[in-house]
Amino acid sequence: MVVESFLDGTSGGERALADDVLDGLTRPFKELPPKHFYDAHGAVLFDRICEQPEYYPTRTERAILQADADAIVAETGATELVELGSGTAAKTRVLLDAMERAGTLRRYVPFDVTESMVRDVAAALLDEYADLSVHGIVGDFERHLDRVPAPTPGDRRVVAFLGGTIGNFTPGSRRRFLRRIAAMLAPGDHLLLGTDLVKDPAVIEAAYDDAAGVTAAFNRNVLRVLNRELDADFDLDAFEHVAFYDREHEWIEMRLRSVRQQTVAVRALGLEVEFAPREELRTEISAKFTRERLIADLAASGLELAEQYTDPDGLFALTLARRPG
Template sequence: MKPTLSPAPTVRSYLDEGAGSSLANDVLDGLTRPFKELPPKHFYDAVGADLFDRICEQPEYYPTRAEREILQLRSGDIARITGAAELVELGSGTAAKTRVLLDALRDAGTLRRYVPFDVTEGMVRDVAAALLDEYPGLEVEGIVGDFERHLQHVPPSVPGRPRIVAFLGGTIGNFIPGSRREFLASLGELLSDGDHLLLGTDLVKDPAVLEAAYDDAAGVTAAFNRNVLHVLNRELDADFEPDAFDHFAFFDREHEWIEMRLRAQRRMVVPIRGLGMEVAFEAREEVRTEISAKFTPERLEADLAASGLELVEILTDPQQRFALSLSRRA
């Protein structure tokens, strides 16, 4: 019997000149506010992606391990509940954790197509090629884009082939509540009858555990945080001194989210020549670079309901540190 041949993968890029202006607009908007901030999506250049991989290896950073543990324990249940033939993954990266779910769908005999969606073209192409070797017969249709701007390019679902749209890693916590519900509603628009959203969310827990996860003893998260200033220097011809900013992370008990900030060590004026501007910092002035919301089951269900989604099931690791939820259009 001849082996099943996979069709050649397709990878389509929707990043254009607008991608560069996205950084410029975010910096112009964020660094001219009374309280300065930058969105976390600009962490992830090649150096930032490598640093984040190292963060995931630090003993303090539990979310990646906890999420992988849930997938290892419950992927068979996810395959049974969804009957999914297709997996669309936003922020797919190297698809390391995803292979556990792909294995479960393959073993259930339903797997047909995988759609990795990531901002890094080389990574999408590498993953597409690797998966064709690992999963004979699998259709791979990669998308290179920003999931906040290019969701409309996700291919339509195929009638009779249920899909999972996966947004893992707790990235949904980077959105403030109003934007979070708006984005969840846009994910719901990718779902047809019989489709499911698989969402990764970090859970509320001891603040000391949370703060340690974002301020590891080895200083990897600190380097990751400062790297955004290297990105601005390179892409916008800025003149930041990253070592003149201290990394600072804390749990905001009122909002139940982690905030990461960069704190200026002294007064300074930083030229950003690509924008034709200068930005002044007072000593100890802070720039917020990330929020990472932590969830209770009640908050998760409320956010989904407000976004037109119905919670089907919540799956947690044995220590109840992290959750994967399945939901569908209400």
């Protein structure tokens, strides 16, 4: 087992948070990137979101994997799986099992920002799979993608980016990121991309504003992160959760709306931030995809669509793309 870390105190995750906050809260339209939701408490809340009846993406993606993992492995000939944002690798085991059944399983490369999670997952998988090699990467995949080790000559690589996380990128950033993934692939290697699909806006909005209020708590948790990490004094009760589907852009937006005039201090940055009554802070976009949009994004990134696997209701898709040649 090898685990490499590319985050080092304030030069890693904390500095990235500080930079994002300074940039995002001083813009005319305030926003923060959604990656900062996921501290330990945020991860627990997200697990609860996945259990809510309105939230279809996680369970639907898992069902597609369970139905089609053998076909994915047969199509790709995968011997190495690189997973971006690996987390607990819960869904990944479905792919690893299929690779083991096919007799091709050699190496797994989990990539996540949380070192303890990478180490725990690596240790558990080495116990579960006798012939598996694990090379863990601790880092921010937007900044450290070049640290993924080169594949062993003769191996077939699949890079998995699951959960619909690709939808958190704006269109230009999405294509730039996909080009960086394409650079990790040799001709014949593949990308397995989890993509939420365009559908009835009411279904999408309900998934991001569940009746139990779990997503609202998850959204406000980013303010708790700022209070703890940057000595800010956000009053979580002074912000209400907002989620709506933008039909023009075909993405969901989550925002936090200030319920009153207020001034928030972010003492670690020497920053005071003014919020007007009903002023909104955007915390996430999550784009939804059509097959045509995916083909265009992949083509602009030097990739081509190989296969697409979806559920019977057309809610979610696993898109398999390849490097031509």
